[in-house]
Amino acid sequence: MIHKNVPLASQVIFEILSQIDSGEIVTENKELLSEAELSHRFGISRSTIREALSKLELSGAVIRQQGIGTYVSPVLTYYPGSVQNWLNDAPNFIDLIQREGFQADCTLLNIGIIPANSIAGFLEINPQTPVIAIERVFLANAAPVIHSANFVPLDLVEPYYQEKFRAEYQCGQSIYEFLQQRCSSRVYNQKSEIRAVLADERLANLLSCSPGTPLLQVEEIGYGSKMKPVFYGLNHFQGDKASFVEMRHPTVWLRGV
Amino acid sequence: MIHKNVPLASQVIFEILSQIDSGEIVTENKELLSEAELSHRFGISRSTIREALSKLELSGAVIRQQGIGTYVSPVLTYYPGSVQNWLNDAPNFIDLIQREGFQADCTLLNIGIIPANSIAGFLEINPQTPVIAIERVFLANAAPVIHSANFVPLDLVEPYYQEKFRAEYQCGQSIYEFLQQRCSSRVYNQKSEIRAVLADERLANLLSCSPGTPLLQVEEIGYGSKMKPVFYGLNHFQGDKASFVEMRHPTVWLRGV
DNA sequence: AAGTGGTCTAGACCACCAT
DNA sequence: TGGTGGTCTAGACCACTTA
Numbered sequence: 001m002i003h004k005n006v007p008l009a010s011q012v013i014f015e016i017l018s019q020i021d022s023g024e025i026v027t028e029n030k031e032l033l034s035e036a037e038l039s040h041r042f043g044i045s046r047s048t049i050r051e052a053l054s055k056l057e058l059s060g061a062v063i064r065q066q067g068i069g070t071y072v073s074p075v076l077t078y079y080p081g082s083v084q085n086w087l088n089d090a091p092n093f094i095d096l097i098q099r100e101g102f103q104a105d106c107t108l109l110n111i112g113i114i115p116a117n118s119i120a121g122f123l124e125i126n127p128q129t130p131v132i133a134i135e136r137v138f139l140a141n142a143a144p145v146i147h148s149a150n151f152v153p154l155d156l157v158e159p160y161y162q163e164k165f166r167a168e169y170q171c172g173q174s175i176y177e178f179l180q181q182r183c184s185s186r187v188y189n190q191k192s193e194i195r196a197v198l199a200d201e202r203l204a205n206l207l208s209c210s211p212g213t214p215l216l217q218v219e220e221i222g223y224g225s226k227m228k229p230v231f232y233g234l235n236h237f238q239g240d241k242a243s244f245v246e247m248r249h250p251t252v253w254l255r256g257v
Numbered sequence: 258m259i260h261k262n263v264p265l266a267s268q269v270i271f272e273i274l275s276q277i278d279s280g281e282i283v284t285e286n287k288e289l290l291s292e293a294e295l296s297h298r299f300g301i302s303r304s305t306i307r308e309a310l311s312k313l314e315l316s317g318a319v320i321r322q323q324g325i326g327t328y329v330s331p332v333l334t335y336y337p338g339s340v341q342n343w344l345n346d347a348p349n350f351i352d353l354i355q356r357e358g359f360q361a362d363c364t365l366l367n368i369g370i371i372p373a374n375s376i377a378g379f380l381e382i383n384p385q386t387p388v389i390a391i392e393r394v395f396l397a398n399a400a401p402v403i404h405s406a407n408f409v410p411l412d413l414v415e416p417y418y419q420e421k422f423r424a425e426y427q428c429g430q431s432i433y434e435f436l437q438q439r440c441s442s443r444v445y446n447q448k449s450e451i452r453a454v455l456a457d458e459r460l461a462n463l464l465s466c467s468p469g470t471p472l473l474q475v476e477e478i479g480y481g482s483k484m485k486p487v488f489y490g491l492n493h494f495q496g497d498k499a500s501f502v503e504m505r506h507p508t509v510w511l512r513g514v
Numbered sequence: 515a516a517g518t519g520g521t522c523t524a525g526a527c528c529a530c531c532a533t
Numbered sequence: 534t535g536g537t538g539g540t541c542t543a544g545a546c547c548a549c550t551t552a
Contacts, residue, residue: 007540030484034518045542050519058315063445063484066519067549071484073446188320189330196453196471196494214453214471227287227320227328237453264521291537302523307538323538324530 008044012052015042017061020072032062032070092174093138093146102140106171109206110135119151122221122232130154134178136171137206144207147236150175156183156230175222175231185230189223203236213238265301269309272299274318277329289319289327349431350395350403359397363428366463367392376408379478379489387411391435393428394463401464404493407432413440413487432479432488442487446480460493470495 016038019025025033025041032038035053039046053070056062064070097104113130120127131151138146152175154162161168161182170178179185195217204211216237224230273295276282282290282298289295292310296303310327313319321327354361370387377384388408395403409432411419418425418439427435436442452474461468473494481487 009540036518045544047543048541051540053519054311060446060448063480064519065445065482065550067517067551068482069518073480073484188322189317191317194451194473196473198469198471212455212469214455216451216453223320223330225322225325227330266521293537302525304524305522308521310538321538322531324532324536326537 008048009052009055012038012042012044012049013055016052016056026072030072032072034069092177093148094172094174097138097140097145103142104172105139105142107137107139107144108134108169108171109137111166111169113154116151116153119232123151123153123229125153132157132165134169134175145238147203147206149234150178151232152179152183152230156185158182158184175233179222179224179230183230185224187222187224187230189227191221191223193219195219197236199236207236207238209238265305266309266312269295269299269301269306270312273309273313283329287329289329291326349429349434350405351429351431354395354397354402357397360399361429362396362399364394364396364401365392365426365428366394368423368426370411373408373410376489380408380410380486382410382486389414389422391426391432402495404460404463406491407435408489409436409440409487413442415439415441432490436479436481436487440487442481444479444481444487446484448478448480450476452476454493456493464493464495466495 016025016032020032025038027033033041035046035049039049042049053062053064057064061073062070063073094104094106111132111134114133115127116123116125116129116131117127119131120129123129123131125131131153134148134150134152136148137144138148156179157165165182173181176187179187197215197217199207199209199211199213199215201211203215204213207213207215218233218235218237220231220233220235221229222231222233273282273289277289282295284290290298292303292306296306299306310319310321314321318330319327320330351361351363368389368391371390372384373380373382373386373388374384376388377386380386380388382388388410391405391407391409393405394401395405413436414422422439430438433444436444454472454474456464456466456468456470456472458468460472461470464470464472475490475492475494477488477490477492478486479488479490
């Protein structure tokens with residue numbers, strides 16, 4: 001069942017993940033069918049199969065070993081049915097909280113236009129350049145768990161929206177959705193820096209915890225078209241309620257060089 | 258200057274990074290030469306050029322935009338000459354500390370054979386199965402900054418080494434080097450979970466900080482051949498002295514699905 | 515020796531963006 | 534309209550592992 005206007009490799013990814021769930025194409029102890037076999041079974045060239053497998057490998061879903069075969073990650077075999085989660089890891093805090101089974105809410109603390117000042121460097125603009133600042137708290141079952149501050153250069157925001165953002169801002173929206181909808185900008189790339197910090201008076205107050213509580217601080221710079229910085233974000237997560245999971249692999253591995 | 262037995266794509270990656278540094282193939286405002294132009298200039302098929310660019314994109318070094326072009330990451334343009342660091346992100350704590358300009362040292366706290374017990378699940382073995390446990394502290398300019406505990410199933414360790422690990426263990430070695438050298442195992446894939454925690458009495462003592470100091474806790478499971486778990490690690494980083502940097506990008510992005 | 519994934523080519527066509 | 538990156542194919546050969 002081939003759809004038009006959807007890359008074959010994407011459809012192959014979806015098919016492979018689905019059939020991993022149902023066990024159709026996993027021969028035994030996590031081993032996947034060979035590339036040649038998949039190519040034949042789907043009626044698609046091996047190059048395209050390989051492209052799909054590459055993406056799956058990079059997302060940590062499988063590993064491939066020359067001369068042996070392709071193996072399925074325990075993350076997938078532990079949680080069969082997790083295909084959808086695997087594909088859509090959209091970092092929307094509301095979704096993130098709901099996915100964990102909590103009632104999710106968002107409170108807007110502040111929204112306004114200020115000079116970039118100390119974050120000008122991250123956004124590669126002048127300190128006087130105005131940015132739109134958005135400060136929010138996200139709640140899980142009514143308890144605050146994430147504090148989030150985002151800053152977007154004002155000249156990116158579409159003119160019509162600059163006039164009425166106070167009235168029309170949608171609080172639950174992720175910064176990516178905001179950039180897409182209000183700035184016609186996509187985030188292509190993002191630099192994240194993760195640290196452990198203690199809650200100060202203000203954060204403790206906003207997150208309903210005591211000062212000195214451990215927090216995960218995530219500082220982000222998002223890059224849009226032509227590597228132009230489109231937002232700066234500073235987020236704090238309650239340490240005992242949040243964690244980051246990451247699958248790692250050798251990124252650029254140079255054999256012999 | 259083409260070498261044999263080294264994949265062309267790897268050589269292309271190296272050439273591209275070098276020539277980005279020297280500015281040869283960056284036309285203006287971070288824009289790279291087109292794929293066709295690179296293909297012609299290197300005398301290599303466009304598919305191979307594309308493979309190299311894919312890896313560079315996934316490592317965050319460039320972004321590509323359909324209909325526009327390929328752009329170089331600020332990480333590279335900010336720090337020209339950083340090519341080598343970009344290629345070798347070997348997670349060896351000693352190197353990591355030295356790279357930041359400190360004197361690096363390592364202290365072995367404990368090494369021994371114990372039953373897997375509570376970490377058996379992570380290693381997919383029985384609780385009674387023996388594992389080799391290695392507990393270390395890493396120091397920067399003589400101040401302890403990282404506490405590291407690693408556990409490797411004993412049956413992976415080569416028999417000859419099981420007898421004399423106490424005498425011959427090399428403390429500065431990363432767990433990856435240990436697995437390679439003493440277990441003939443490679444780590445293909447790794448799951449990392451990052452949290453913020455407070456130092457307890459014992460950790461505070463080992464890290465020369467007061468109880469209640471914020472720490473980054475990184476819990477790791479390394480997977481080797483055929484997705485077999487080869488080590489479990491629990492590391493703690495002094496929060497104010499360590500941070501993780503990560504370049505993100507849409508991992509598996511399904512157009513239209 | 516057989517089977518696996520890894521590399522590489524040449525060429526075709528499509529989707530997107532600027533002008 | 535022309536140029537860019539994105540998709541896809543068919544086929545060849547290489548490198549590695551296991552038996």
